[in-house]
Amino acid sequence: MVIDMIDKLEWKMQVPIFKNSKILFQLGICIGIPFGILFVVFIISEAYYAALLIVILLALTWLFVMLVYGGKYNVEYILDKKGIRCKTQEKQAKKNKAINNITVALGVLSGKPTVAGAGMLAQSRQDIFIRWSNITKAKFSANKKTIVLKAGLVTSMVVFCNEEFYPQAEEIIKNKLKGK
Numbered sequence: 001m002v003i004d005m006i007d008k009l010e011w012k013m014q015v016p017i018f019k020n021s022k023i024l025f026q027l028g029i030c031i032g033i034p035f036g037i038l039f040v041v042f043i044i045s046e047a048y049y050a051a052l053l054i055v056i057l058l059a060l061t062w063l064f065v066m067l068v069y070g071g072k073y074n075v076e077y078i079l080d081k082k083g084i085r086c087k088t089q090e091k092q093a094k095k096n097k098a099i100n101n102i103t104v105a106l107g108v109l110s111g112k113p114t115v116a117g118a119g120m121l122a123q124s125r126q127d128i129f130i131r132w133s134n135i136t137k138a139k140f141s142a143n144k145k146t147i148v149l150k151a152g153l154v155t156s157m158v159v160f161c162n163e164e165f166y167p168q169a170e171e172i173i174k175n176k177l178k179g180k
Helices: 021-044 048-069 090-109 113-124 166-177
Strands: 008-016 072-080 083-088 127-131 137-141 146-151 155-160
Touching (some): 008 166, 048 072, 048 090, 072 090, 072 155, 083 090, 083 155, 090 113, 127 146, 137 166, 146 166
Antiparallel strands (some): 072 083, 083 127, 137 146
16 A cells, blocks of 8 residues: 555544553653662662652652643644654643743742753653654554654654554655665
8 A cells, every 4th residue: 555645644642641661661761760760879878758759759740640631642743745743732732831831930930940941841842843854763663553763863753653543654654764
């Protein structure tokens, strides 16, 4: 089956944050490793109160994600002749923008540029576009209905699909990357 992309392929997904292996892996790297190391150091040094604070912080973060986002990442994808766009769906994007702006403001007011930078970085990842010519690697996982795209050293995108859109998305991406 050859898909001729006259216009575009577009779909929306609700991806469960705490049940998806790709998201859990990324959370493990970003949150699990640093907090895990701290936790172990606190336990070894018998700073049980500090270790308990880490556990409480992680539990409150989980509760926040469940209450504010329903435990889901609402994302939409657009594949067209120029490339692929991944963006947060409008309702969730508004929540994200408010939370990111609060994070930036609190970082500035408290004199913590790292916190402000984290808020700005999070906001910048709400809408990502990668041109077909910039994609350097694609990893297809038909059983998980995901496609991981790499473009250079730092840009990556996980394309979450459902049964309906995975075959089409896979074929379009493979066709666009032929000869690379």
